[in-house]
Amino acid sequence: MATAVVVGTQAVQAQWTGPKKKPETQIELKYGPITPPHRTDVNMEAFRNYGLGQFIHWGVYAIPGNEWNGVSARGGAAASEWIRAWGGPNRPENWANIYDNLYKQFNPKDFDAKRWARQTKEMGAKYMIFTTKHHDGFALWPTKYSDYNITKSPYKKDIVKEVVDAYTAEGIDVYLYFSVLEWNNPNYMGKAPKTAEEKQRFDKFLQYTRNQLLELLENYPAIKGFWFDGTWDASWKGAYDFTYKLEKELREKHPGLVIGSRFRNDEHGARHFDSNGRLLGDYEQGWERKLPQQFEWLDGNDWDAVMTIPPNGWGYMKDWSGLYTKTTDDILDMLMHSVSMNGNLVLNFGPDGDGNMHPGEDKLAEEIGAWMKVNSEAVYGVRHADLPVSKLGYYTKKDSILYLTVFNRPVNNIARIAIAKKAKTVPVSATILGTTTKLEVKHSDIGLDLDKNTYYDVILPDDYKSTRAFVIKIQLNAPQSKSEKLMDAKM
Numbered sequence: 001m002a003t004a005v006v007v008g009t010q011a012v013q014a015q016w017t018g019p020k021k022k023p024e025t026q027i028e029l030k031y032g033p034i035t036p037p038h039r040t041d042v043n044m045e046a047f048r049n050y051g052l053g054q055f056i057h058w059g060v061y062a063i064p065g066n067e068w069n070g071v072s073a074r075g076g077a078a079a080s081e082w083i084r085a086w087g088g089p090n091r092p093e094n095w096a097n098i099y100d101n102l103y104k105q106f107n108p109k110d111f112d113a114k115r116w117a118r119q120t121k122e123m124g125a126k127y128m129i130f131t132t133k134h135h136d137g138f139a140l141w142p143t144k145y146s147d148y149n150i151t152k153s154p155y156k157k158d159i160v161k162e163v164v165d166a167y168t169a170e171g172i173d174v175y176l177y178f179s180v181l182e183w184n185n186p187n188y189m190g191k192a193p194k195t196a197e198e199k200q201r202f203d204k205f206l207q208y209t210r211n212q213l214l215e216l217l218e219n220y221p222a223i224k225g226f227w228f229d230g231t232w233d234a235s236w237k238g239a240y241d242f243t244y245k246l247e248k249e250l251r252e253k254h255p256g257l258v259i260g261s262r263f264r265n266d267e268h269g270a271r272h273f274d275s276n277g278r279l280l281g282d283y284e285q286g287w288e289r290k291l292p293q294q295f296e297w298l299d300g301n302d303w304d305a306v307m308t309i310p311p312n313g314w315g316y317m318k319d320w321s322g323l324y325t326k327t328t329d330d331i332l333d334m335l336m337h338s339v340s341m342n343g344n345l346v347l348n349f350g351p352d353g354d355g356n357m358h359p360g361e362d363k364l365a366e367e368i369g370a371w372m373k374v375n376s377e378a379v380y381g382v383r384h385a386d387l388p389v390s391k392l393g394y395y396t397k398k399d400s401i402l403y404l405t406v407f408n409r410p411v412n413n414i415a416r417i418a419i420a421k422k423a424k425t426v427p428v429s430a431t432i433l434g435t436t437t438k439l440e441v442k443h444s445d446i447g448l449d450l451d452k453n454t455y456y457d458v459i460l461p462d463d464y465k466s467t468r469a470f471v472i473k474i475q476l477n478a479p480q481s482k483s484e485k486l487m488d489a490k491m
């Protein structure tokens, strides 16, 4: 997705989720980034090392579960959590009113934040992003600034607090999802306010937003960051002076707070990246149901990719039939794809109206957790390995250890690794995580003319059986014999 922003005579292509094209010239900006790139404080270092995260979309939209009275909202609503915006011939009569009264039924009898947190811990996620309020505006915390909140439901209690406390107790960092956009807030408008009355109303909305965000920081000081959403409308984009000051205020109130690139834009409307191509926030937050195809696209920025299990649909969906739902192997591939490029993968769960995860989510959590128990050292705290891309899977690296997570096992059981001839360290030993067998490692200088690489083969045991991706852990060190001296013939 890209937005062309015209600045004077300079048309700046604000490219997200694709190759980054830095503008030829830099322009004077008043509303560019507030924090320096590549923060090295404890919160951002933790972010860089998470590897795997969990998103939880939960709210009154969990009650219908993407259908109503047996009629599916598929095709009528953009996604399950958008069901209030259900349109088209199947939209139930008087639907908005029905939806806006669902909170009177919200009483999740099985909700147990500690059970959720244990499952997340078992799965191996290191952070969790939780929806405090989605586009419908229903707040899962006892906000003083709106009556449309959890205290008015039969459940009454502060769900955000229960979740923050339970996850923090399990050592899982909590980020709070906050939708700026509020469909049923009379002071919200998508278009930029024009008349004095519209401006007065929208100013009230901006203050309300600021009050709720300060309230969340006050109530839940243990959180590590905000995950903002619903910031694409002209009204919010036009409020760049307000949003700039608000970001500064939030950061001052909560030192170390982590905010992604979705919160605000510069004075030319450039979002995620300002008109000079600089990241607007602490990490790139544009990767949603999409993964970067080349490491260079990331331009050295921190990032995470948020991913649904069904094709789209973040809130609870009763019926997954007829949809491709991602398998454990799909998720593991996306996870290793992400961490091989210095990113985190965030898998979304949408609990039902009673507070239970979908059975398909329980299964994925269990299977991912079983894989992480054996292989997580190739996921946590690793970095991109600057090697020619492997056809067998994904490289990650930690100091002198190279991990190759194999998804495509070679039929000859030879895992061939290309190493630049000028490299100072080469593979000297290898094992498969979860086993103790030392694997044969040999230098196979196949001598492709003009090839800048040489090759090392790790021989996989014929009797090593695997039904899922496995990780080869490779020790890198100085070449051990003269023949391995990595020279290039003079040409």
Ligand code: FHN
Pocket (backbone or CB within 6 Å): 079, 081, 082, 229, 230, 288, 306, 314
């Ligand atoms: O409109 C929302 C959507 O409902 C969901 O919350 C996703 C999660 O990243 N964000 C927006 C779509 O980009």
